[in-house]
Amino acid sequence: METILELRHVNKAFKGFALKDISFSLKRGFIMGFIGPNGAGKSTTIRCLMDLIHPDSGEVWLFGQKYTGDNTVLKQKIGFVYDQDVFFQELTAEKNKQVIAPFYERWDDTLFYRYVKEFQVPLNKKMKTLSKGTKMKFALAVALSHHAELIIMDEPTSGLDPVFRRELLDVLFDVIQDENKAIFFSTHITTDLEKIADYITFLLDGKILFSKEREELSETFRIVKGSRSLITTIKQADPIVYKETSLGFEAFMFTDQTEKLDKKIAFHIERPNLEEIMYYLVKSKKTETAY
Amino acid sequence: MYQLIRKDILTQRKTAFIAPLFLILYFLTLGKDVPQLGGYIYCLGIGFIAYFMAMLSNFNTNEGADTEQRLLLSMPASRRNIIAAKFLMIAVWWGIAYLLSVLFTWVSGMFHLIGTVNLLSAPIAFVSLCVTFMLASFFYPFMYQFGYRVASLIGIAVFFALPSSLGFLIQSDFNLEKIQFLTAHPLSSLSIGTLFVVTISFCFSLSIVKKKNY
Numbered sequence: 001m002e003t004i005l006e007l008r009h010v011n012k013a014f015k016g017f018a019l020k021d022i023s024f025s026l027k028r029g030f031i032m033g034f035i036g037p038n039g040a041g042k043s044t045t046i047r048c049l050m051d052l053i054h055p056d057s058g059e060v061w062l063f064g065q066k067y068t069g070d071n072t073v074l075k076q077k078i079g080f081v082y083d084q085d086v087f088f089q090e091l092t093a094e095k096n097k098q099v100i101a102p103f104y105e106r107w108d109d110t111l112f113y114r115y116v117k118e119f120q121v122p123l124n125k126k127m128k129t130l131s132k133g134t135k136m137k138f139a140l141a142v143a144l145s146h147h148a149e150l151i152i153m154d155e156p157t158s159g160l161d162p163v164f165r166r167e168l169l170d171v172l173f174d175v176i177q178d179e180n181k182a183i184f185f186s187t188h189i190t191t192d193l194e195k196i197a198d199y200i201t202f203l204l205d206g207k208i209l210f211s212k213e214r215e216e217l218s219e220t221f222r223i224v225k226g227s228r229s230l231i232t233t234i235k236q237a238d239p240i241v242y243k244e245t246s247l248g249f250e251a252f253m254f255t256d257q258t259e260k261l262d263k264k265i266a267f268h269i270e271r272p273n274l275e276e277i278m279y280y281l282v283k284s285k286k287t288e289t290a291y
Numbered sequence: 292m293y294q295l296i297r298k299d300i301l302t303q304r305k306t307a308f309i310a311p312l313f314l315i316l317y318f319l320t321l322g323k324d325v326p327q328l329g330g331y332i333y334c335l336g337i338g339f340i341a342y343f344m345a346m347l348s349n350f351n352t353n354e355g356a357d358t359e360q361r362l363l364l365s366m367p368a369s370r371r372n373i374i375a376a377k378f379l380m381i382a383v384w385w386g387i388a389y390l391l392s393v394l395f396t397w398v399s400g401m402f403h404l405i406g407t408v409n410l411l412s413a414p415i416a417f418v419s420l421c422v423t424f425m426l427a428s429f430f431y432p433f434m435y436q437f438g439y440r441v442a443s444l445i446g447i448a449v450f451f452a453l454p455s456s457l458g459f460l461i462q463s464d465f466n467l468e469k470i471q472f473l474t475a476h477p478l479s480s481l482s483i484g485t486l487f488v489v490t491i492s493f494c495f496s497l498s499i500v501k502k503k504n505y
Binding site: 047073 | 293294295297301302304358360361362365366367368369370371399502504505
């Protein structure tokens with residue numbers, strides 16, 4: 001399957017923050033979730049992807065070509081959703097559509113109005129009067145209405161109620177049924193990713209901690225729990241993160257480390273969800289290790 | 292390019308289209324003395340109104356030009372085309388300002404509110420076009436570098452500085468023979484000067500936008 005998006009050793013330094021050696025790729029037919037705590041550099045990476053920011057070094061490749069923002073042919077194939085009001089606030093949603101649609105050769109009005117109806121976006125109201133969630137719905141309708149092959153979204157589910165978030169995931173799931181397409185989106189809400197993402201890329205302090213298949217990721221780590229009497233044993237196993245609780249301890253470890261634990265001892269071993277993985281990895285600050 | 296031009300027209304604030312009325316209000320205060328003002332004032336007036344329209348076309352997103360750039364650059368538009376469209380639009384705004392000014396003065400004249408003024412003259416049209424391009428050329432590089440607040444202040448300062456420096460030059464002891472070509476061929480000199488300023492401004496604006504992170 002062709003690689004649709006690839007970052008190769010992208011570096012970008014700002015005052016007090018830097019993206020360091022960002023490399024990952026996404027193939028057609030897949031959804032990649034981009035996670036990381038606030039300030040990790042998710043939006044900056046997306047802005048590099050969209051050529052809104054010029055990397056100091058490294059390359060962005062889209063659709064098998066080195067990407068520069070002047071390549072309008074490639075831009076035709078990209079749908080985007082930002083976590084910021086980029087539309088014309090003084091215009092109605094309908095007028096915004098009228099401004100944006102002519103930029104896209106494959107704009108599909110029927111599709112747009114279908115999404116707008118489905119998402120219940122009032123077209124006759126000015127953008128500035130819409131709620132954050134409705135603005136996000138409008139941005140989604142725009143992103144999905146020109147048959148984009150790559151959809152890039154920065155925090156699309158933030159500000160959305162749980163019902164619409166679920167509906168959005170269904171829409172994305174429908175979109176990805178076309179194996180020619182791919183979706184890349186950043187989010188804090190990791191439960192959304194557990195439902196639909198094929199790959200997870202984790203960014204921390206401007207560095208990629210991992211970029212893995214979701215299934216593989218859930219096999220990589222384990223949470224081990226046990227009573228206080230087992231603290232010495234678990235410490236010897238060198239967990240990534242270890243913390244004492246009122247009932248005993250919780251340790252976050254690699255799966256292969258847990259396999260070395262004595263089977264006779266009553267450890268309680270759990271598979272962590274994405275939120276727990278994110279939490280423990282941020283806590284561990286073992287950022288120098290590539291998992 | 293067409294889409295960018297269309298975008299500027301569709302997103303323009305409605306108040307911009309009534310800007311030529313400011314010129315009429317000024318004329319109304321002068322009443323029958325308007326024909327004595329001379330082409331110089333008409334050119335500056337139309338030029339400033341067109342510049343005002345061009346300037347206002349950049350204030351259509353909540354957070355200023357950078358937000359709009361973010362949207363445009365994410366759509367199929369190159370940085371070069373975005374700048375080229377902005378400079379092309381200067382002429383479009385001038386055209387609209389000029390036609391509306393002609394229309395409004397004609398209507399005001401019909402009702403004898405002001406003296407008879409004929410703005411439909413090639414020199415007035417040409418000089419006001421040059422004034423518009425000159426003012427906007429000062430505005431755009433500053434807008435792309437520092438934002439519209441700084442740029443609009445500079446634009447207004449330039450508007451007052453241009454005629455007053457010209458007046459100062461004429462009234463001073465400066466030997467006009469030194470600029471004989473300019474005085475002998477004012478329109479040619481103006482067009483060369485405008486072309487020069489616009490070229491410099493375009494290159495600066497493009498260079499700023501190409502390097503800038505949005």
